[in-house]
Amino acid sequence: MTSYQKLNTSVPPEAGDEAADEKPLCHQKLSAWWLGGGLLMVAALLSGVTVWVLGQIWWSQHKVFPLPKCASIPENLRFDCYPERGTVVTRELCEKRGCCFVETDRPIGRARGVPWCFYPPDFPSYSLGSMNETQMGMVGLLTRQTKTYYPSDIEKLQLSVEFETDTRVHVKIIDATSPRYEVPLDVPRVAKRAENPVYTVEFSKDPFGLIVKRRTSGVVLINTTVAPLFFADQFLQISTLLPSTFLYGLGEHRSNFLHSLEWTTLTFWARDVPPMESCNLYGVHPFYLVMENGGDAHGVFLLNSNAMEVALQPAPALTWRTIGGILDFYIFLGPDPNLVVQQYQQVIGFPAMPPFWGLGFHLCRWGYGTSNETWEIIKAMRNYQIPQDVQWNDIDYMDGYRDFTVDPQKFGTLPQMVEDLHKHGQHYVMILDPGISSTHPPGSYWPYDEGLKRGIFINTTQGKLLIGKVWPGLTAFPDFSNPNTHQWWLENLNRFHALVPFDGVWIDMNEPSNFMDGSQEGCSQGELDSPPYVPAVMGGFLPAKTICTSARQSTSVHYNLHSLYGLMEAKATASALIKIRGKRPFIISRSTFPSQGKYSGHWLGDNRSEWKDMIWSIPGLLSFSLFGVPLIGADICGFSGSTSEELCIRWMQLGAFYPFTRNHNTQIEKAQDPIAFSPAARTAMKEVLETRYALLPFLYSLFHRAHLQGDTVARPLFFEFPKDVATYSIDKQFLWGRGLLVTPVLDPGMDSVIGYFPRGIWYDYYTGSSVNSSGESLKMAAPLDHINVHLREGTILPTQKPASSTSVSRRNPLRLIAALSQNANAWGDLFWDDGESLDTFEKGDYSYLVFNVTQNTFISTVLHSNVEASYIMVEALTVYGVRDEPKRVTVNGKEAPFSYLKNQVLSVNNLQLNLSHGFSIRWM
Numbered sequence: 001m002t003s004y005q006k007l008n009t010s011v012p013p014e015a016g017d018e019a020a021d022e023k024p025l026c027h028q029k030l031s032a033w034w035l036g037g038g039l040l041m042v043a044a045l046l047s048g049v050t051v052w053v054l055g056q057i058w059w060s061q062h063k064v065f066p067l068p069k070c071a072s073i074p075e076n077l078r079f080d081c082y083p084e085r086g087t088v089v090t091r092e093l094c095e096k097r098g099c100c101f102v103e104t105d106r107p108i109g110r111a112r113g114v115p116w117c118f119y120p121p122d123f124p125s126y127s128l129g130s131m132n133e134t135q136m137g138m139v140g141l142l143t144r145q146t147k148t149y150y151p152s153d154i155e156k157l158q159l160s161v162e163f164e165t166d167t168r169v170h171v172k173i174i175d176a177t178s179p180r181y182e183v184p185l186d187v188p189r190v191a192k193r194a195e196n197p198v199y200t201v202e203f204s205k206d207p208f209g210l211i212v213k214r215r216t217s218g219v220v221l222i223n224t225t226v227a228p229l230f231f232a233d234q235f236l237q238i239s240t241l242l243p244s245t246f247l248y249g250l251g252e253h254r255s256n257f258l259h260s261l262e263w264t265t266l267t268f269w270a271r272d273v274p275p276m277e278s279c280n281l282y283g284v285h286p287f288y289l290v291m292e293n294g295g296d297a298h299g300v301f302l303l304n305s306n307a308m309e310v311a312l313q314p315a316p317a318l319t320w321r322t323i324g325g326i327l328d329f330y331i332f333l334g335p336d337p338n339l340v341v342q343q344y345q346q347v348i349g350f351p352a353m354p355p356f357w358g359l360g361f362h363l364c365r366w367g368y369g370t371s372n373e374t375w376e377i378i379k380a381m382r383n384y385q386i387p388q389d390v391q392w393n394d395i396d397y398m399d400g401y402r403d404f405t406v407d408p409q410k411f412g413t414l415p416q417m418v419e420d421l422h423k424h425g426q427h428y429v430m431i432l433d434p435g436i437s438s439t440h441p442p443g444s445y446w447p448y449d450e451g452l453k454r455g456i457f458i459n460t461t462q463g464k465l466l467i468g469k470v471w472p473g474l475t476a477f478p479d480f481s482n483p484n485t486h487q488w489w490l491e492n493l494n495r496f497h498a499l500v501p502f503d504g505v506w507i508d509m510n511e512p513s514n515f516m517d518g519s520q521e522g523c524s525q526g527e528l529d530s531p532p533y534v535p536a537v538m539g540g541f542l543p544a545k546t547i548c549t550s551a552r553q554s555t556s557v558h559y560n561l562h563s564l565y566g567l568m569e570a571k572a573t574a575s576a577l578i579k580i581r582g583k584r585p586f587i588i589s590r591s592t593f594p595s596q597g598k599y600s601g602h603w604l605g606d607n608r609s610e611w612k613d614m615i616w617s618i619p620g621l622l623s624f625s626l627f628g629v630p631l632i633g634a635d636i637c638g639f640s641g642s643t644s645e646e647l648c649i650r651w652m653q654l655g656a657f658y659p660f661t662r663n664h665n666t667q668i669e670k671a672q673d674p675i676a677f678s679p680a681a682r683t684a685m686k687e688v689l690e691t692r693y694a695l696l697p698f699l700y701s702l703f704h705r706a707h708l709q710g711d712t713v714a715r716p717l718f719f720e721f722p723k724d725v726a727t728y729s730i731d732k733q734f735l736w737g738r739g740l741l742v743t744p745v746l747d748p749g750m751d752s753v754i755g756y757f758p759r760g761i762w763y764d765y766y767t768g769s770s771v772n773s774s775g776e777s778l779k780m781a782a783p784l785d786h787i788n789v790h791l792r793e794g795t796i797l798p799t800q801k802p803a804s805s806t807s808v809s810r811r812n813p814l815r816l817i818a819a820l821s822q823n824a825n826a827w828g829d830l831f832w833d834d835g836e837s838l839d840t841f842e843k844g845d846y847s848y849l850v851f852n853v854t855q856n857t858f859i860s861t862v863l864h865s866n867v868e869a870s871y872i873m874v875e876a877l878t879v880y881g882v883r884d885e886p887k888r889v890t891v892n893g894k895e896a897p898f899s900y901l902k903n904q905v906l907s908v909n910n911l912q913l914n915l916s917h918g919f920s921i922r923w924m
Contacts, residue, residue, distance in 0.1 A: 069100070069120055069121070070100035070101075070102055070118075070120060071100075071102055073100070073118065073120075073121070075104065075114045076114075076313060076314040076315045076316075076317075077226065077313075077315050077317070078100075078102075078114060078115050078118035078313075079115070079118055079119050079226065079227035079239050079313075079317070079319060080115040080117065080118060080311060080319070081094060081097055081099035081100075081115070081117045081118050081119050081123075082094055082097065082099070082115070082116075082117040083309075083311065083321065083533075084533065085534070085536055085540070086540070089101075089115075089116050089117045093117070094116070094117035096149075097117070097149045098120075098123060098124075099117050099118060099119055099120065099123065100117070100118050100119070100120050101116060101117050102116060102118075103116050104116060113262075113263045114263065119227050119228055123207075123227075123228045124145040124146040124148075124207070124228070125144075125145060125207035125208060125228035125229050125230075126142040126143060126144050126145065126157060126207065126208040126229050126231070127142070127143050127145055127205060127206040127207060127208060128140055128141075128142055128159065128203055128204075128205040128206070128208040129141040129142075129143065129205075131159075131203070134160070134162075135193065136162040136163065136164065136190070136193050137160065137161045137162040137163045137169075137170075137193065138160070138161050139158065139159065139160045139161075140158075140159045140203075141156060141157070141158060141159070141176060142156070142157035142158070142159055142173070142176075142208050142229075142231075143155065143156060143157075144156075144157075144231075145206075145207070148230060148232065150230060150232040150234070150235040150532060150533065151232060151233070151234075151532055152232050152233035152234070153230070153231065153232035153233075153235075154175050154177075154231050154232065154233065156175075156176035156177055157173055157174065157175065157176055157231055158173070158174050158175075158176040159171075159172070159173050159208075160172045160174075161201055162190075162193075163193050163194040163197050163201075164190040164193075164194065165190065165194050165197075165343075166194045166195070166196050166197050166198055166333075167197075167198055167199075167332060167333040167334065167339070167343055168194075168330060168331065168332055168333070168343055168346075168347075169197070169199055169201060169212060169330075169331045169333075170328075170329070170330055170331075171210065171327075171328075171329040171330075171331065172326065172327070172328050172329070173229075173231065173238075173326060173327040173328075174326045174327075175231075175326075180324075180325060180326050181305075181306075181324060181325050181326075181556055181560040182303075182325065182326055182328065183303050183304065183305045183325070183328075183564070184555070185303060185347075185348065185594065185595060186349070186595075187347050187348075188346070188347075197215070198214065198215050198216065198333050198335075199212055199213060199214060199215055199221070199331075199333055200212070200213045200215055204225045207225075207228060207229075208229055209223070209224045209225030209226075210222060210223075210224045210225075211223050211224075211225065212331055214292075214296065214298075214333065214335070217294070217296070219243050219292055219293075219294075219296070220241065220243060221243060221290075221292075221298050221331065221333075222240050222241075222300070222331060223240055223241040224238055224239060224240050226239055226240070226241055226315075226317060227239035227319065231327070232532075233324075234323045234324060234527060234531045234532055234533065235321070235323060235532060235533045236320075236321070236322050236323070236324075236325075236326075236327055237319060237320065237321045237322075238319070238320050238327060239317060239318065239319040239320075240317060240318060240319075241315055241316070241317045242261075242290055242315070242316040242317055242318060243290065243292045243293065243316075244290060244291060244292050244293050244316065245261050245314070245316045246258060246290060246291035246292075246728050247259045247261065247288055247289075247290050247312070247316070247318070248288065248289045248290075248291075248622075248623070248626060248716075249285065249287050249288040249289050249299070249623060249626050249627070250266050250268075250285070250286065250287070250288050250310055251281075251283060251284075251285040251623045251624070251627060252280075252281040252282055252283035252284070252285060252592070252620075252623070253266055253277075253279070253280070253281060254275045254276060254277050254279070254281065254616050254619075254620070255277065255619065256619055256729075256731055257618070257619035257622050257623060257716065257729075257731035258728060258729045258731065259312060260312070261312045261313060261314045261315075261316050261317075261318075262312075262313075262314055263311075263312070263313055263314070264311075264312040265309050265310070265311045265312070265536055266309060266310045266312070267279075267280040267307075267308075267309045267535050267536045267537055267538075268280060268284045268285075268286055268307065268308045268309065268310070268535070268563065269284065269307040269308075269535065269537045269542065269562065269563060270282060270283060270284055270511040270546075270562060270563045270565065270566065270591045270593075271511055271537065271538055271539075271544075271545065271546070272509065272511050272513035272545055272546070272590075273538055273545075274605065274606045274607070274608070274640070275604060275605050275606070275607055275613075275616065275620075279538050280536075280537055280538055281605065282511060282566070282590045282591045282592065282605055283563075283566065283590075283591055283592035283593065283596070283602070284305070284563040284592075284593050285592070285593070285594060285623075285627045286301065286302040286303075286304060286308065286310070286320075286594075287299060287300070287301040287302075287344060287594065287626065287627060288300055288310075288318075289337060289340055289341070289626055291337065291718060291722065291728055294723075295722040295723040296334060296335040296336075296722075297334045297335060297336065297337040297339075297340050297722065298331065298332060298333050298334050298335070298340060299331070299332040299334070299340040299341070299343070299344055300329060300330070300331050300332070301329065301330040301332070301344055301347065301348075301594070302320055302322075302327070302328065302329055303328040303329075303330065303594070304322050304324075304325045304326065304327070304328060305325065305560060305561065305562070305563050305564050305593065306322045306323050306324035306325045306559070306560060306563075307322070307323050307324075307534070307535050307537060307542055307562075307563075308320065308321060308322035308323070308535055309321050309535040309536055321533070321535060322535075323531050323533055323534070323535065324559060324560055325560065330344070330347050332344055336722065337718065337719045337722055338711065338712065338719050341625075341626055341628070341710060341712060342709055342710035342711065343710075344626075344628065344710070345597075345628045345710030346710065348594040348595040348597075348598075348628055349595045349597070349598040349628070350597070350598070350628070350706070350707055350708070350709065350710050351597030351598060351628055351629065351630050351631070351703075351706050351707055351710075352574070352584070352585070352597065352598055352599065352600075352707065353584060353703060353704065353707040353840075353841070354584065354586060354601070354631055354703055355583065355584045355586055355835060355836040356696070356700055356806050356810060356835030356836065357389045357390065357426075357427050357503075357586075357805075357806045357807070357835065357836070358389075358390070358504070358586045358601075358631070358660070359659070359660075359661075359696055359699055359700060359703070359806070360387065360388070360389025360390060360661075360693070360696075360805065360806045361386075361387050361388050361389055361390070361656075361661055361662075361663075361689050361692070361693075362388075362389065362390040362391075362392060362429070362660075362661065362662035362663070362664075363377065363378075363381070363388055363390070363391055363392065363662070363663050363664075363673055364391075364392030364393070364394060364429075364662060364663070364664040365377075365394065365664065365665055365666075365667075365671070365673070366394030366395065366396060366664075366665075366666050366667050367394070367396065367665075367666060367667025367668065367669075368393065368394075368396065369396065369410065370410045370411060371393075371397070371410070371411040371412065371413045371414040371416075371417050372413055372417075374391065374393060374417060375413065375417045375420070377391075377673055377675070378391050378417070378420075378421065378426070380675045381673070381674070381675060382424070382804060384674070384675055384682060384686065385686070385804050386674050386675070386682070386685065386686045386689060386804070387686070387689040387690060387692075387693050387802060387803070387804050387805065387809075388426065388804065388805065389426055389427060389805050389806050389807075390426065390427045390428070390429055390503075390504070390662075391417075391421060391426065391427075391428055391429075392428075392429045392430065392431070392506065392662070392664070393411075393414075393428075393430050393431065394431050395431055395433070395471055396410070396411075396667070397410075397411045397414060397430060397431075398472075400437070400472055401433075401437075401470075401471035401472040401473075402436075402437045402445065402447075402472045403432050403433060403435075403436060403437075403447060403472075403492070404432075404446075404447050404492050404493075404495065404496045406499065406500065414500055415499060415500055415501075418500055418501055418502065419501075422501070424805065424807075425805045425806075425807025425808060426805055426807070427503035427504065427586075428500075428501075428502050428503050428504075429502065429503060429504040429505065429506055429586065429588075430500070430502050430505065430506065431505075431506045431507075431508050432505055432506070432507055432508070432573075433470060433471060433507075433508055433509040433510070433513075434477055434478055434480075434507070434509060434510050434512050434565070434569055435468065435470035435471070435472065435475030435476070435477060435509065435512065435513075435514075436448050436451060436457070436475055436476050436477070436478060437472035437473060437474070437475055438465075438467055438474050438475055438476045439473055439474050446492075446495070447492050448476065450488060450491075451476065451478065451485075451488055452465070452476075454484055454488055455484070456478055456479055456482055456484050456485040456488050457476040457477060457478060457479060458476070458477045458478070458479045458547065458551050458552065458553055458558065459551065459552045460519065460521070460548065460550075460551060460552070461524050461526070461528075461548075461550045461551070461552065463552065466519050466547055466548065466551050467519055467520040467521075468514040468515070468516055468518075468519055468520065468547055469514065469515040469516045469520070470509060470513060470514065470515055471509075474520065477512055477547060478569075479553045479554050480565065480568035480569045480571070480572050481553045481554045481555040481556070481561055481564070481568055482553070482554035482555075483554075485554075485572065486571075486572040486575060486576070489572045489573070489576055490572075490575070490576040490579060490580070493505070493573070493576045493577070493580060494576070494579075494580050497580050497581075503581070503586060504577070504585070504586030504587060504588075505573050505577065505585075505586075505587050506587075506588050507566070507569050507570060507573055507587060507588070507589045507590070507600070508590050509590065510565055510566040510569050510589060510590055510591045511546055511562075511565060511566065511590070511591045512546060512547060512565050512591075513545065513546065514545055514546050514547055515545070516545075517539075517541075517543050517544055517545060518543035518546075518547060518548040519547060519548050519551075522548075523543050523548035523549070523550060524548065524550045526550060528548075528549050528550035528557055528559045529541075529542065529543055529548055529549050529550045542559075542562075546562065549562060563591075563593055564593050565591060566589050566590065566591025566592055566593065566596070567589075567591075567592065567593040567595065567596050567599070569589070570587055570589045570592075570596060570599040570600040571598075571599050573585070573587050573599070573600070574587055574598075574599040574600065578838065582838070583836045583837065583838065584836055584837070584838055585599075587599060587600035587601070588600060588601050588602065588603055588631075588660065589601070589602055590602070590603070590605060592624075592627075592629060594627065594628070595628070596627075596628070596629050597627075597628040597629040597630065597631070600629075600631070601629060601630075601631025601632060601633075601659075601660050602624060602629050602631070602632050602660075603632070603633055603634060603635060603660065603662065603664075604616075604617060604620045604621075604632070604633070604634040604635070605635075605639075606635075606639045606640060607634055607635050607638050607639050607640075608638050608639065608640050608641045609637060609638025609639075609640065609641040609642055609643035609644075609647065609648075609665070609669070609672070610638060610641065610647075611647060611746065611747060611748060613634075613638055614634075614638075614647070614650065614651050614654060614746060615732065615746045617633075617634035617654070617658075618654075618731050618732060618733075618734060619731040620632075620634060621633070621634070621658060621659075621714050621734065622714060622715075622716045622731060622734060625712040625713065625714050625715060625716075626712070628710065630659055630702075630703060630706045630712065630713040630714070631659055631660045631703075632658065632659055632660055632714070633655065633658035633659060633660035633661055633662060634655070634658065635662065635663070635664040635665070636648075636651050636652055636654075636655035636658075636661065636662060636663040636664070637651045637652065637655075637663055637665060637672040638651070638665065638672075639664055639665055639666055640665075640666050640669070641669060642669045642670040642672075643665070643670070643672045644748075645677050645678065645681050646748060646749075646784065647748070648672050648677065648681070648685075649677075649681050649684050649685065649784055649785075650744065650745050650746070650784075652674070652684075652685045652688055652689070653684075653688045653744055653745070653786075653787035654742075654744040654746075654787070656688040656689055656691060656692040656787075657692070657714075657734075657736065657742045657744075657787075657789075658714070659699070659703075659713045659714055661692065674686065674689075680784075680785070683785070684784065684785040687785065688787060689802075690802040691789070691802075692802075693800070693802035693803065693806070693809050694799045694800055694801070694802045694815075695736075695740070695797070695799055696800060696806065696809065696810070697798040697799060697800050697814065697830055697832070698736070698737070698740070698797050698798055698799065698828075698830075699713070699736065700831065700832075700835075701798070701829060701830050701831040702736060702737045704831035704841070705737075705831075707841070708841065711737075713736065713737070714734050714735070714736065715734060715735040715736070715737065715738070716730065716731070716734060716735070717730050717733060717734070717735060717741075717756070717758060718730070719735070720735060720738050720758070720792075721758040721759075724758050724759070724775060726756060726758075726775060727756065727758060730756055732744075732746055733755055733756065735792075738792065738795070739791060739792040739794070739795030739797070739819070739828075740765070740789065740790075740791060740792070740795070740797070741755075741757075741762065741789065741790040741791075741792065742787070742788075742789055743755035743780070743787075743788040743789075743790070744787055744788075745782045745787070750782065751781065751782060751783050751784070752779055752780060752781055752782050753779070753780055753782040753788060754777050754778065754779050754780075755777065755778060755780060755788060756776070756777045756778075757771060757773035757775070757776060757777075757778055757790070758773065758775055759773060759774055759775040760772075760773060760792065760793050760821075760822075761773075761792075761793035761819075761820075761821065761822060761881065762790040762791065762792060762793070763790060763791040763793070763819045763880040763881065764788075764789075764790060764791075765789040765790060765791055765817075766789070767903065767905075768878070768880040768881075768901070768903055768904070768905035769903045770880065770881060770903070770904070791817065791819040791880065792819065793819055793820065793821040793822065793826075793881070794819065794820070794821035794825060794826050794827060795818075795819045795826060795827070795828060796816060796817065796818045796819070796826045796827060796828025796851040796852075796853065797816070797817045797819075797828060798814055798816055798828065798830040798851070799814065799815045799816070799817060800812050800813070800814050800815070801813055801815070801875070806835070810835060811871060811872070813872070813873045813874065813875030813876075814872060814873070814874045814875060814915065815874075815875055815876040815877075815878065816828075816851065816858075816860075816874060816876070816877045816878070817877075817878045817879075817880065818851070818853050818858060818877070818878070818879045818880065819880045819881060820853060820879065820880060820881035820882065821881075824853070824854075824855075824856065824881070824883075825852075825853055825854055826851075826852070826853040827850075827851065827852055827853075828850075828851040829848065829849060829850050829851065830847075830848070830849045830851070830915075831846060831847075831848055832846065832847040832848075832849075832868055832869050832872070832915070833845060833846040833847070833866065833868055834868050844864070844866075845866050846864060846866055846868075847862065847864060847865045847866050847868060847869035847915070847916065848862075848863045848864040849861065849862050849863065849869075849915070850863060853879070856886075856922060856923050856924065857920055857921070857922040857923075858877055858879070858920065858921040858922075859918070859919075859920045860874070860913075860918050860919050860920070861918050862916060862917065862918050865916050869914075869915045869916040870914060870915070870916040872914075872915040872916075873911075873912055873913065873914060873915065874911050874912075874913040874914075874915055874919070875909070875910070875911055875912070876907065876908065876909045876910075876911060877907070877908045877911065877921055878905060878906070878907045878908075879905070879906040879907075879923075880904070880905055881904055882900070882904050882905070882906040882923065883904055885900045886898065886900060886906060886923035886924055887924060888923070888924050889906075889908055889921065889922065889923045889924075890921070890922045890924075891908070891911060891913070891919065891920075891921050892919050892920060892921075893920075896908060896911075896921075897909075897910075898923070906923060908921060
């Protein structure tokens with residue numbers, strides 16, 4: 001049911017109670033209150049009309065709000081009426097907007113804290129007319145009550161609310177008279193209205209507000225009545241209360257996984273900048289997840305690509321501000337956090353299934369110098385039998401840093417190197433930047449000449465070619481919103497593939513990055529390049545280190561498309577690779593946007609070889625898991641600066657558990673590939689990579705579940721333990737799936753580490769030794785050659801004998817590990833295919849097995865089978881947590897030898913069971 005009712009938009013009772021406790025004062029404004037407010041109080045007491053009128057005249061002349069109206073609003077519920085940066089907010093400026101001005105002892109500026117200028121409860125907004133039923137929900141008209149202080153505010157808005165599923169409601173606010181830019185996201189259409197929604201939607205009519213509640217508990221998830229709605233041509237704002245302070249998502253930013261609500265502003269505008277705190281970074285993901293009190297979760301997604309910011313405050317509440325497009329919200333009710341992310345991906349699309357080799361170890365450097373030097377590193381890795389699946393090259397392979405070229409002197413043997421990689425079952429990935437060099441004699445550089453002929457480059461407002469500057473010098477920028485550009489991109493990749501048969505593509509610098517602000521000729525002085533309001537972007541203006549936002553593209557101006565650039569390039573690249581190779585594409589992109597996971601993975605950018613950068617990688621990893629980009633990692637050992645041996649060992653241990661694992665560093669600095677270190681360090685790195693390779697069948701199965709239904713791969717602990725509040729702030733540990741806990745060492749000079757273990761039995765992955773936790777932090781030994789990894793009770797892992805590459809290891813025998821629960825049960829599964837063909841699940845060309853342990857019996861059940869599984873043998877079963885030593889073990893009813901250790905570990909070896917056939921192993 002959806003109710004229509006007028007809601008009280010004044011301060012909620014609980015906020016009022018808080019105000020009574022704090023009793024905030026106006027400080028210097030107290031005497032003014034007695035002069036003005038006192039007059040009103042006398043008027044009320046004496047019922048004297050004359051005095052009342054005098055008081056009103058005084059108020060109108062002095063424009064000071066009475067204390068009960070403004071100062072009674074608790075500080076944490078003060079919504080900023082003057083968010084502009086670089087302006088000292090004075091009483092005059094504030095009250096000109098019709099807002100409250102109350103000075104606090106907090107500093108003003110970028111980290112301003114409590115705002116001095118904030119909205120009064122009766123600030124004019126929009127009023128809601130009658131709502132009419134539609135097939136999917138309801139629609140109504142919003143009318144602006146009075147003109148606002150932002151130019152070109154829109155008088156008539158259309159509100160639509162669609163009940164798309166029982167756990168998803170879609171709220172859209174648009175201009176009722178003129179179309180505005182909308183992100184062309186391919187959202188699957190819903191044909192039928194939800195029959196049993198778990199939410200209710202209520203409205204405040206005057207001023208307009210929206211409230212979304214969870215039906216069962218009555219918890220308010222969205223409440224926009226706390227601050228006015230703005231909808232001007234280049235300034236849209238809406239605020240909401242939050243049901244708790246446990247807020248996640250809202251990327252891409254370098255911050256703790258759990259956001260601080262202490263007056264924090266997060267900005268969204270794709271930007272080329274080495275990762276740093278309090279800054280808009282490479283990608284834009286306006287999606288958040290909230291853990292409610294009690295363990296339920298919900299999520300909210302604003303589908304908008306314009307520059308925006310989200311202001312967080314400790315009410316708890318947040319404010320969305322964007323400078324274009326529409327307000328297009330999806331609200332996901334979960335209630336489990338895993339389900340929230342799945343529901344989000346039902347809108348943006350599930351991630352692509354990566355090739356199996358893409359989960360192996362990747363090695364890259366800007367600064368190899370030559371293809372022969374690169375080749376020598378590859379050979380040395382083989383010589384030390386260190387697992388490696390993929391070799392990369394940075395821009396130094398190019399001739400003059402120009403795309404689709406090879407330096408004939410330094411990298412003349414690159415084709416032979418790639419051929420050698422392929423002979424050894426390894427793969428090659430090279431970098432491409434979107435900027436196309438524009439300074440050549442006509443006819444000498446096909447990508448530019450052909451692009452110019454086809455008109456696929458971005459233009460200025462005057463219709464001329466926009467020229468910026470990137471690595472090759474002056475450059476033009478392909479317009480990936482133009483379908484003709486996709487064909488041109490395909491042809492370029494195809495021509496280059498004939499020379500260098502690469503297997504994957506690394507698309508970098510695609511914010512797009514520009515070494516000058518705007519263009520060679522500057523930018524227009526119009527409102528697209530200099531809008532009335534600029535979110536807190538780095539540089540202070542939108543074209544900083546990118547192209548002019550007034551630039552013309554095929555489908556719109558760059559003002560609307562900027563943060564979509566990396567997504568559109570990834571889409572074009574994925575399509576091209578499929579046509580060229582006929583296999584699953586492997587793409588890693590720097591700039592990202594919602595639905596990116598359908599086309600590429602992501603790495604966390606140009607980090608540094610510092611301990612803090614390693615620490616920051618984990619919240620980055622977990623955030624992109626929320627965003628539907630499971631193929632995620634950071635540059636292991638750091639990109640810039642020189643690593644120490646200790647840092648690189650610890651980072652290789654952590655990086656071995658990134659879903660995407662690549663060691664990458666810059667030129668000039670010390671080498672940091674595994675062979676560059678001492679024998680002891682090299683051995684430690686080799687061993688942890690072998691641990692990863694052993695776990696690849698499990699990891700690959702997790703990616704299948706991500707592709708199939710939007711499960712996370714790297715997972716925060718609270719996703720599995722939503723009732724355990726202690727897990728809500730943990731971002732120095734993480735899970736693979738539901739059952740593998742990783743606790744890395746993140747500080748120098750340590751030989752131990754403290755990790756939190758939620759309630760239950762946890763088994764050491766390597767030994768099977770167990771700890772029965774009541775939900776506590778435990779100190780564990782962690783010598784330099786060891787990373788702590790634990791299995792959650794009830795988990796079955798498919799593992800495989802590791803090798804130097806996945807082309808070898810994926811043919812090796814399997815070893816199954818079962819970690820028994822307190823009830824002696826366990827469950828696991830395995831997805832298996834040829835590792836690279838397109839759409840194997842969709843075509844039915846795969847194997848899927850389910851493993852169970854009940855009543856001292858391990859059972860493998862084949863639910864779907866293809867020829868790939870018939871090549872694999874199950875060599876061993878190890879069971880952790882077998883409390884009583886067995887007297888005998890049978891395999892498919894026949895007695896078999898076994899071993900049993902005092903730490904309650906049962907092992908059955910030399911099984912030689914074909915994976916494609918079901919089997920049972922019983923101990924008695």
